[in-house]
Amino acid sequence: MKAVGYVEQRAGLGAEGLVDLDLPVPTPGPGDLLVRVEAVAVNPRDIKMRGAQRASPDKPRVLGWDAAGVVEAVGSEVSGFSKGDRVLYAGNMLRSGANAEFHLVDARIAGRMPEGLSFSVAASLPLTSLTAWGMLFDRFGIQQAGGGQQRLLVFGGAGGVATMAIQLARRLTNLTVIATASRPESEAWVRRMGAHHVVSHYGGFDQTLTDQGLSPIQWIFSMRTSPQAFAAMAAVAAPYGRIGFIDEPDGIDVNLLKAKSLSLHAEAAFTRPIFDTPDIGQQRTVLEEVAQRVAEGSLQSPVGEHFGKISAANLRRAHQAIESGTTIGKVVLEGF
Secondary structure: OEEEEEEEOOOOOOOHOOEEEEEEOOOOOOOEEEEEEEEEOOOOHHHHHHOOOOOOOOOOEEEOOOEEEEEEEOOOOOOOOOOOOOOEOOOOOOOOOOOOOEEEEEEEEEEOOOOOHHHHHOOHHHHHHHHHHHHHHHHHOOOOOOOOEEEEEEEEEEEEEHHHHHHHHHOOOOEEEEEEEEOOHHHHHHHHOOOEEEOOOOOOOHHHHHOOOOOOOEEEEEEOOOOHHHHHHHHHHEEEEEEEEEEOOOOOOHHOOOOOOEEEEEOOOOHHHHHHOOOHHHHHHHHHHHHHHHHHHOOOOOOEEEEOOOHHHHHHHHHHHHHOOOOEEEEEEEOO
């Protein structure tokens, strides 16, 4: 089968390290689906994992953890799926990735695609939706249809996870949603996703929020958590507020949380499959609800750019685009 991956483990391996491969079609284990991959999305996690795990010409490493496709075969212990079902999923970063014609995924974390949803749109949903949902409703404990006059700040609002967080907060809660953006095109994007207010995340955004009467803020969801940004978040947070992050922040001062009794939360969509948590099946529930809402039009697709077929050349371009920090929404590729 065709696939794209890297063949050397090296810190700082560039996008040029991605190469086209010819690999055997994998055999599903008892709990697996074998999926014929139709579309994938590219994430910052792909860039972070590039060159990070063992790889050699004899044992290449395939990346990619956002996929949509058609079930080709099911494991002996799988129920609820059969050959021909259309599915979407985020996979497990400890297993081989989905940048391949055929891919194995634990059936418990795959969701069915609703009618009317394209493969490219479906592939853009899993990691973004699972991460945003997990932070808002699991880590933060925000009540759906609740919120009143309370506020949510989405820091770094034009990325894929932020795109879904803004929409989920607008559609499923009564919170006032504030997003940060740095360019006219990203500001337009977050407003289209439903943000009530948009401010720049450069400079003293905490003072801007205060001057505009948009603080204190009960929930702050950060995509890029520098020490300076974290200090500003703590400054505008409401007493007993919650700050959540999805990146790997370095050098933040957690003592800034103490005066207001703030809490700090991390969210990773891979926690359930990596640790086989008792609630692993919730991933299917979330994926199917979000996908259905997108198909019906109550949520918008987070697709920002379509980079064509799944190939090493196009995945290199996608990785480079994400590394540039200028992408809006999700980058997707479709077909081989």
